[in-house]
Amino acid sequence: MPRVKQVSDWFGAHPMFADSVWAGLIGIASLVATANLNSRWVHISPVPTLEVLSIVWALSFAIPMIWRRTRPVLACWLLLIPHVVQLVVTSQPMPGNITVIMMMYAVAVHGSQRAGRIWLGVGILAAAAAGLRWSYQGNGLEQFLTVAIFNFLGLSALVLASWLLGAFNRERHTTVASLRDRAEALERERDRFAELAAEQERSRISREMHDVVAHSLSVIVVQTDGIRYALDQPGDPAAQVEQARGALDTIGQTARTALR
Structure with missing residues (x-):
């Protein structure tokens, strides 16, 4: 357990390194997924151009995660681009979509409260857009609406749950920091009282x-x-x-x- 805590503390002290590890895993999964899509799109474009674009697209899901905790608002803006592209080029989920859940948590914890509320709204809108896009499979209108509503509720629940968890941890961190500051202030006050008492005792003697x-x-x-x-x-x-x-x-x- 002490070794595990040391590793955890080290990753906490080096957030960009830890986030880079996550970015690498997401990048690998996204590259595999885009490679599968390439096999279906070979007839659309020359293969080299398509491969280059797909690699850039896959990495655009991963690279913004490097700044997930240090600059969460910037990471959200960068992640918005590949998701918009995804809505245009495919009607299937991608491994990189997990970044939405991770960024909802990160922006709620590490961003400002205003930024957290704004990106929560963007996340809900993205869930609605994805629910509509992923639900259309050439079926009837009634079935399409049913599947779209079900997808929207599920995706928005994931977005809201991750954001609420981040907001809860933000409040917990704030409370812990406040208690720590209060304890340090009480300790300093106790030391001042001890010094004052010692000075009064020396004066009496x-x-x-x-x-x-x-x-x-x-x-x-x-x-x-x-x-x-x-x-x-x-x-x-x-x-x-x-x-x-x-x-x-x-x-x-x-x-x-x-x-x-």
Whole structure:
């Protein structure tokens, strides 16, 4: 599973390569289908000219798929050309018609919402045109209309389903991106609160240290002045020394407390 995820992530990071693979598969299938049509059209045109045109036509289904995710609107416009040609030259479905479903999904996911709605309408119109074109087989009017309606409903359902799936995934991607941005914003806010709390704690400790040191220095200054005053007064020298020793003990204890 980790290897599969790595492959999936790599293809997601290189969309044009992945779409080129799809384009290659569609191109091969379209070339095979047009080769079968060529065998029926040999009497219409010289073979070399017909082969060249059929190859160009087949590849025109595949090449636009390279930009399926990077430039979906451009791909839709390019794919419109071979489908119009198909409606003119044949009344049969082609393998390249699967690009309609793929592009409905792609333009709904990767295109703008306006472009997605426009191309959904184009897809429904294309389903109607294909339903009419593929339904005429020289049968009666009633049978033709029945088959045409059935084909239109089936094709338009495929177009609409692929577009809705793309729109759903677009909303899901938007929601996931919004949740990710919100989570990142909350994480940044949490980090700011942590930095603010640490700064406030440092300020509190600094104030407390300042108060302790200032108080201790005040005590030391008072004791020092007291010793000097006591030594300057007349009296018993031994008592003065004892009084000075006590003051010095207080100074030492106060200094050690401040140092801790």
